Amino acid sequence: MALFTGVVFSVFQFLCSNYFSYELTDIVASLVAMAAAVAFLRFWHPGGGEQAAERMRGELAAAKASGWTPAGGGGDAEIGSAATDTAGDTLTPSRAWMALFPYVLVIVIFGFVNLWTLGVNVPEVLARTSIEIPWPWLHDSLLDANGERLSSTVYNFEWLISPGTLLLISGLIVAAVYSRFDDNGRYPLSMGEAVKEIWTTARRMTSAALTILAVLALAYVMNNSGQTVSIGTWLAATGAFFAFLSPVLGWIGTAVTGSDTSANALFARLQETAGAAAGLDPKLMIAANTGGGVMGKLISPQNLAIAAAAVNMSGQESVLLRKVFGWSVALLAALCIIVFLQSTPVLSWMLP
Known part of the structure; x- marks a missing residue:
């Protein structure tokens, strides 16, 4: 089941990112994979389902005996099955549609904002609402290696077309x-x-938001001061082997910051510089940084805390870390090998 849904997810992730809208890549791929999983289960059924339900009932009974209650305060939670479901438990078409509605709506809104050009170029119209704010003391004061003024000193405030606004x-x-x-x-x-x-x-996310802001600020300082270029040039001395090391940088960045976006902000310029200096495809190196960051998500303290809280295991983040650390390292190693082979004629055909 995991293999089937993983393959479907990967195929539609590729198609969406290349031919539809990269902002919706994971959302579209997830919905299609979910639909494919439902269809797959119409023809294939895993064994041991009743035994698993019985084991879960035993674990639930033991947890209740120790004083545990489900999130939400109810003390009568049970492990049900199709045979024991009541009318109130039945998954009707309307309930299924309402559960999927938020995801479908996100696809529609993002697709409309980013793709709709029939009669009116919506992306162009909405882009005009953005406000350009020159940073005080920095604007027109920073120069690149060629003596040209840096455009990054102007903040583009996309208050309407921003993904955050669209999600709100x-x-x-x-x-x-x-x-x-x-x-x-x-x-x-x-x-x-x-x-x-x-x-x-929003209040709960204050510390996380401040962390991301601080990381992005650090990224701007490192990029504009030439630090990332210097480090990238130094790493380029590893030559073709840098392709193997590239995902490790993204893995470390996400493990520390908790955000793949932050890891990309920190290391994307470095990856590009090192890749170009080593004779490697810079786009492959940046993609490797993002892929490695996904593997780092598994061991990021922020993500472990969210996962633990979601299943009533707050304070047991170390348990989850021990469970997933080996998988994170193993998947990272596999990715490093794939990226290295993609940088050679062996798998270079995979690159667009």
Whole structure:
């Protein structure tokens, strides 16, 4: 099952990133993989399902005996099955659609904003709403190696077309729809509750946001001061072997910062410089940085904390770390080998 959905996910990730909209790559691939998994299970059924359910019932009973209660405060949680489901547990087409609605809406909104050009060039119109803000004391004061003024001293404030704004709009639309969705006479969400939850989430993310801002600021300092170019030139001395080391930088960057985006901001310029100096494809090196960052997600403290909290294991992040560390290293090693082979005639045909 994992192999099948992984293959489907990879194929549609490739197609979406190259031919549709790279902003929606993971969302489209995830939805298609989910649909493919449902269809696959119509024809293939894993063995041992009832035994697994029985084992989970035993674990649940033991957890209850030790005083544990499920998130949300209910003490009557049970492991159900198709045979024991009540009418209230049945997955109806309307419930399935409402569960998928947020993801479909995100695809529609992002596709409209980034791709719609029938009659009106929406991306161009929305891009005009961006506000350019020159950084005080820095604008027109920083020069590149050729003596030209750096354009990075102007901040482009994309208040409307920013992915964050589009996601916020999507969330508000979802809340409005959910507030009118009648599920057996119950309205599960009000608009006021949704706005309150958005604000609460934003407050919880304050430290994470400040961390990302600090990392991005560091990236600008390193790039504009020439530090990344210097380090990249030094790493280029490893020659063709740098292709093997390239994913490791992304792995380290994401493991430390918790964000693949932050790792790219820190090391993308370095990867490009080192790759070009070593005679390697700079685009492959940047892609390797991103791929290595995905492997670093598994062991990032921030991501471990989120995963632990999601399954009522707060304070047991070390347990998850021990479980996934070996997988993270093994997957990183596999990626390093693949990137190295892609930099040679063996797998160079894979590159666009």
